[in-house]
Amino acid sequence: MTVVVPVPPFHVDNPWKEDFPALTKLVDGKLPAYLDSASSAQKPESVINAMQNCYADGYANIHRGLYGWSQDLTQKYEDVRAKLAHFIGAKENEVIFTKNATESINLVAYAWGMQNLSEGDEIILTEMEHHANIVPWQILRERQGFTINTVPALDNGSLDIKAYENLLSPQTKFVGIVHISNALGTVNPVEQMIDIAKKYNQDIKVLIDGTQSVIHRIVHMDKLKCDFFSFTGHKLYGPTGIGVLWAREELLNCMSPFLGGGDMIETVSFEKTTYKDAPAKFEAGTPSIAQVIGLGAALDYIHQCGLSDILTHEESIKEYCTHKLQSLPFVKLYGHGDFESVGIFSFTVEGCDINDVAMILDQLGVYVRTGHHCCIPLMEALNVSGTIRASCGLYTDKNDIDALISGIEKAYKMLRA
Amino acid sequence: MNLTTDEIAENFALFSDWEERYQYLIDLGKSLPHLDEAYKADLYKVRGCTSQVWLVPDVAEGKLRFQADSDALIVKGLIAVLMSAYNAKTPSEISEFPIKDYFDSLGLGQNLSPNRRNGFFAMVEKIKSLALAAQN
Numbered sequence: 001m002t003v004v005v006p007v008p009p010f011h012v013d014n015p016w017k018e019d020f021p022a023l024t025k026l027v028d029g030k031l032p033a034y035l036d037s038a039s040s041a042q043k044p045e046s047v048i049n050a051m052q053n054c055y056a057d058g059y060a061n062i063h064r065g066l067y068g069w070s071q072d073l074t075q076k077y078e079d080v081r082a083k084l085a086h087f088i089g090a091k092e093n094e095v096i097f098t099k100n101a102t103e104s105i106n107l108v109a110y111a112w113g114m115q116n117l118s119e120g121d122e123i124i125l126t127e128m129e130h131h132a133n134i135v136p137w138q139i140l141r142e143r144q145g146f147t148i149n150t151v152p153a154l155d156n157g158s159l160d161i162k163a164y165e166n167l168l169s170p171q172t173k174f175v176g177i178v179h180i181s182n183a184l185g186t187v188n189p190v191e192q193m194i195d196i197a198k199k200y201n202q203d204i205k206v207l208i209d210g211t212q213s214v215i216h217r218i219v220h221m222d223k224l225k226c227d228f229f230s231f232t233g234h235k236l237y238g239p240t241g242i243g244v245l246w247a248r249e250e251l252l253n254c255m256s257p258f259l260g261g262g263d264m265i266e267t268v269s270f271e272k273t274t275y276k277d278a279p280a281k282f283e284a285g286t287p288s289i290a291q292v293i294g295l296g297a298a299l300d301y302i303h304q305c306g307l308s309d310i311l312t313h314e315e316s317i318k319e320y321c322t323h324k325l326q327s328l329p330f331v332k333l334y335g336h337g338d339f340e341s342v343g344i345f346s347f348t349v350e351g352c353d354i355n356d357v358a359m360i361l362d363q364l365g366v367y368v369r370t371g372h373h374c375c376i377p378l379m380e381a382l383n384v385s386g387t388i389r390a391s392c393g394l395y396t397d398k399n400d401i402d403a404l405i406s407g408i409e410k411a412y413k414m415l416r417a
Numbered sequence: 418m419n420l421t422t423d424e425i426a427e428n429f430a431l432f433s434d435w436e437e438r439y440q441y442l443i444d445l446g447k448s449l450p451h452l453d454e455a456y457k458a459d460l461y462k463v464r465g466c467t468s469q470v471w472l473v474p475d476v477a478e479g480k481l482r483f484q485a486d487s488d489a490l491i492v493k494g495l496i497a498v499l500m501s502a503y504n505a506k507t508p509s510e511i512s513e514f515p516i517k518d519y520f521d522s523l524g525l526g527q528n529l530s531p532n533r534r535n536g537f538f539a540m541v542e543k544i545k546s547l548a549l550a551a552q553n
Contacts, residue, residue, distance in 0.1 A: 353489040415443060
């Protein structure tokens with residue numbers, strides 16, 4: 001006998017949640033409160049369908065065939081590049097497809113850093129960086145011998161801008177800054193920080209890790225004045241396996257290729273091979289075709305929801321959650337001080353192990369992350385070994401936050417009983 | 418406090434939901450003796466865990482004895498359950514014990530999945546390999 005369980009109203013204050021199949025199915029009789037979007041976002045049905053259709057309706061390799069399927073799919077693939085360019089306020093040939101934000105940053109380290117950084121040079125990173133914007137530079141440092149200086153994170157979860165200004169020197173060649181901290185939700189004043197670097201020396205190149213900011217802010221490359229901007233598709237409601245690097249055209253033309261192979265060459269002989277211009281120069285081999293199509297559908301979806309409506313909704317959820325978390329006396333919330341922030345909440349519960357809390361939340365259908373969030377230097381700066389992190393997406397509603405708060409209360413009661 | 422597998426199974430049979438099971442695990446975790454700080458060293462740390470887990474093995478009179486600890490109470494509770502099956506047993510008793518069936522019968526089987534990164538799986542693997550090494 002099939003028992004029909006009535007689905008409770010789940011989108012009372014969110015018009016978009018029902019577009020996400022995974023979020024509208026009951027798990028053990030409960031709707032999941034998915035609060036790990038900073039790690040990877042859920043996908044709307046239109047993205048899932050677009051990827052399925054990519055394979056089901058005239059799939060072929062792109063940039064190769066003279067037959068209809070290949071040409072049509074090539075067109076759709078390049079249309080996504082144009083959509084992305086529009087989305088971030090850039091030129092189409094400045095948008096490079098990678099496999100994720102990590103690869104985007106590695107591309108900059110290898111294709112730009114290897115030619116331009118050597119012994120005696122300095123680069124500046126912040127303590128708030130994700131490991132993806134630390135480790136590639138350390139690997140390069142081992143080969144090239146430059147110095148990495150770090151901008152300290154303050155106890156309140158913001159960056160020490162004064163210290164940043166003092167770190168700039170005539171040897172500084174590069175600055176890498178995370179736009180929005182994936183661990184704390186802090187929105188760093190990147191416009192100001194780029195301005196400071198460029199006023200000090202306009203030749204300093206600045207990379208902004210926009211992995212969280214393309215989701216929670218409107219970004220515009222012409223206004224941002226950075227040189228490199230990296231992000232990934234799977235946090236932007238698109239599929240995994242597709243990332244983006246944006247860089248200025250002039251800069252891309254001066255850079256060597258990162259990976260060599262098919263599709264990025266003009267001619268090949270064993271004596272000499274010549275390369276195509278960007279973006280093709282940086283896209284060796286068959287790309288992630290269906291993933292690009294999926295990302296295109298995600299951009300269409302965001303456009304259809306309206307990015308400014310999304311941001312308004314996210315701001316109200318953030319304020320609600322901040323207020324709720326701060327009203328629990330046994331919860332210590334990191335960041336979210338007197339500066340701009342988004343709906344990413346790192347916290348600890350007094351006297352409770354973070355993993356114990358997360359395991360109890362899991363039983364209650366509340367999905368959060370625990371640990372260092374790929375930001376060990378930041379955790380050390382905040383003097384904590386790890387935190388519980390709840391992070392919101394456009395589909396997060398008040399019910400999700402209420403489930404989180406009552407779950408924390410229950411966990412505290414069970415663990416401290 | 419050394420409970421037998423049967424005693425633990427009887428207790429679990431009384432529980433009707435996850436909350437009672439977890440509360441019992443938490444209580445078991447609280448009653449597990451603390452590991453001496455000196456043993457909380459890298460040498461005894463079980464790798465690949467989101468929670469910190471330490472395991473100190475010892476062989477005496479042909480039996481394996483373990484002391485173990487974790488930062489997480491639920492993991493400590495799971496350790497206490499594990500000890501009912503493994504502590505003070507011969508290597509062949511450990512190798513032959515149907516640990517997966519036992520945990521499944523308690524409704525805790527998911528903790529023995531390799532994807533479960535709470536550190537518990539890695540500890541079970543380590544004990545099994547110690548038992549195997551002691552047999553050979």
